[in-house]
Amino acid sequence: MLRLVNASRGYDWGSTADIPRFLGEVPDGKPVAEVWIGTHPLAPSTDDDGTSLQEAAGELPFLVKLLAADRPLSLQVHPNRAMAREGFAAEEAAGIPLDAPDRTYKDPHHKPEMAYALTTFDTLVGFRPTAEILRVLIGLNTTMTRKLAENLNASPGFPGIVKLVEQLLAEPPSVDEIAEALASCRELTEQGIDIKRAYVTALEIADYYPEDVGVIISMMLNRLTLQPGEAAFLGTGIIHSHLKGLCLEVMASSDNVLRAGLTSKSLDPAGLVRCLGTGMSRLARVTPEPFGFSTSIFSPDVDEFALAVSQCSDGYRDHTPLPPGGKRILVCTGGEVVVVNSAGERIVMARGDSVYAGPEDGALTIEGTGEVAQAYQPTSDTVVGELIDLVPPYEERMKRSEQRLTQDRRDRGPSAR
Template identity: 60%
Template sequence: MYRLRNAVRDYDWGSRTQIPTFLGATPADGPVAEVWLGTHELSPSRTEAGAPLSEVAGPLPFMMKILAADRPLSLQVHPAAQLARAGYEAENAAGVPLDAPHRSYKDPRHKPEMVYALTTFDTLVGFRPTAEILRVLDPIGTAETTRLAEELRLKPGFDGIVRIVEQVLSQPPGPAEVAAITDRCRQLVGDHLDVKRAYATLLEIAEHFPSDPGLVISLMLNRLTLQPGEAAFLGAGIIHAHLRGMCIEVMTSSDNVLRAGLTAKHVEPDALVTCLERGMSRLARIAPEAVGTETEVFAPEVEEFALAVTQVAAADAAGTVLHGGGHRIVLCTGGAVVLVSAGGERAPLVRGDSVYVTPEETSVRVVGTGEVAVAFTPDHETSGRLIDLV
């Protein structure tokens, strides 16, 4: 077992307090957005001795993050495998440096991901059904929303939704039209006429991006609120935008993000539209599988990663066996526990501490009083179930 030192990312949407508090530190001077646990080339974890984790683990197929948002993240999509590989090779051929701010493909891998809420966590994920989008757009009644509704009636379904998204991005409404939509949403919320939280969500985002065309697209997306201990899967090609809260993210070891709005970073609206997958993603929540009485396993339908969350109590002196096999990253999410290997090695952990467990450590027990989250690569018998988010 190897204790980890993990890289911190300070994106401007992060929180000064949530991650520092989780790690047992004082509030930061600026935003702390993410902590990366894994072997990704841009921010690899290190062992206590200072070596990159890849030196002892090799390249891991998954990565874990702690993410904390005080305001909305960008409107984004992660590419599927073929598009990621092609985009990475094209930017390499064009001589775009890996750390260039206008680079979109940081590696050749796809990036499905799962979020596990540590606090109440709000996100937008996937398109609403056509009928629901029309229910959202019709009461607003501005020139832009009326035009989009008419377009969608002429061509309903996924292809029609993508077409109007492409129109919003290629011919964005001006600040006056966006302001008119925002004002009308404010009026509708005041009259208690919101539709599936669409108008309230737009108003929340408008506090930070008052003229962004992405506000219009937000009206077409599902609002999902996860309570602590709940999880959702965001497949590659699914449009989404996290709004606020703290979570654990588990994903393939990739940093490929295509943005189309709600950000000061580089945007790639054409590439984002190309990457949109047909799945409408009303199937987003993951129903966990119980393993004994201590562990829940969240396993979306991907090969590279799953997450097991185990709670132990001092009343059970023997603890419980750490779930998963192969390469594992263990993050203590609460309390104080000890990992005990079959050979007697002990790794005490408190909230925020993390450990890499090698494939050779096949029988590790968790004892104490607390909770650990374990990222691992599932075997063929591990399965999860996606359920409707509404």
């Protein structure tokens, strides 16, 4: 087993306090947005001697991040496998350095991901249903939002929503049009009127990006709040923007991000629309499956990663076994524990500490009083958790809508035909 030293990222949306406190450090007033734990070449973890984890473990298929947001992240999507391979090859051929600000594809991998909340975690993920977006837009009653609603009503469903986003990015509303929409949001929320937090979200984002088209697009997205211990899975091609909170992210080992707003970083609106156009991906809460009586396994049925969260207590008669795995990354998310491998080697972990364990370490157990999250590559024996779709697939919604319409016609009789 190896105790890990990990790189942090100080993006402007990061929290000045959440990650330092989680790691047991004194905040210095500077934002800390992410800590990367894994073998990604842009920020590989090392052992105590400074040796790269990749030398000991090879390339891991997953990447773990500690993420702390104090303000909205960029409006973004992650590419699928085909887009990632194509985009990476093109930028490599063009000679764009990996760390260049305008580089989009940092590797040839897709990037499905799962967020496991450590505090209350707010995020925008995926498009609302057409009818809900129409209610949001029509409720604002401005010239710009009425026009958007007309366009969506003429071309409903997921393809129409993507087309509307493309229109907004190609011809963004003017500063005055955005300000008028925000004034309507403010007036409505002061009257206690909102539609699933669409208006209040736009106002919160406008505190940081008052003139950005992302303020308007944000109202078309689902707002999801995860409580500590809950997880959500985002497939590739899901538009999202995390808003606030601390979470543990587990993802395929990739840093490919296509952005279209709410950021000072390089934008690729055409790439984002192209990625959305590949089709609706899975967006769901992940229901954990039990392993023993002290472990919950969050497995969203992807090849690269699963997450097991285990608790232990000094009151337990036996040590707590962790789920079996090959190459594993352990993060202590609370208390203080001792992780023990099959050879009896012991490493003490306090909150924020991370450890790599390989196949040679065999079965792992923990003792003490605390909690450990273990990221690992699932096997055929890993039980897949139930995924509860936040938005049913477009085809399913259309089928249900047609069934309701047909039933309504039957109920009203021949005169309705």
